[in-house]
Amino acid sequence: MIELRNEIPDKNNVKSPVLLLNQNYQPLNICTARRAISLMGLGKAEPIINSSRNIRSATASLPLPSVIRLYYMVKIPTTNRRLSRQALFFRDKFTCQYCSKKTRQLTIDHVIPRSKGGLHVWENVVSACADCNHKKAGLTLRESELKLKASPKSPSPNPYYIFQHRNIAEEWKPFIPWEA
Known part of the structure; x- marks a missing residue:
């Protein structure tokens, strides 16, 4: 019999945000739990911190990751950001x-x-x-006759812009020291 403790039958579990770290524990991105589980299944990443929830499939129950780390280094681009x-x-x-x-x-x-x-x-x-x-x-x-509050300018290259204006999960703070 499968134990259902800590399992939430919520289809949105796979959309939960997961902190993705580089091989050297440098924050890279925020991805979905679905992407994180895919990276782990392909042998490209390992879980560092799991949340208290589980995710179920027809044949297995896995802890839902909160922080994962890649097994290899990814170069972070330092070029100017594309306008979007x-x-x-x-x-x-x-x-x-x-x-x-x-x-x-x-x-x-x-x-x-x-x-x-x-x-x-x-x-x-x-x-x-x-x-x-x-x-x-x-x-x-x-x-x-409108006035701008600030002159528009190109943002400085900052690889950590994805963490601005976000609610940072408590378990992510050791990996994002400027947010602690």
Whole structure:
């Protein structure tokens, strides 16, 4: 008979966040439990800390990993980050750059509108709430009379940006010393 203690029949267990460490215990990424179990099953990673929950399949029950470590080194890129919605919102700390409203419902605004020759580059995009983006529309800052709280700039290369603005699990803190 299979013991069901500590097992939660929750399909979201495989979506639980797992801290992925490099061979030298340097934080690399946050992946899903499904990806972590796959890496361990392929012999590419080992569990360092397991959570108190288990994950079940038709034939097995495994402890749900919380922190795993790769058996090999992965070079962390130090080049500039690609412009994406998520990276932009991280740079601007999920804050509208016109009214300073903190929200997760942000839009991308081009300081110099694309219709007026503005480019889609770090130095020309900011996070804006829907109201401010609607007010500015296709106008320049001078025409819209809106003021930026900070000048947009390309973020400095930081391989640990994925840990910014996140709730860090207690068992991860020994591996992320700046969050402890």
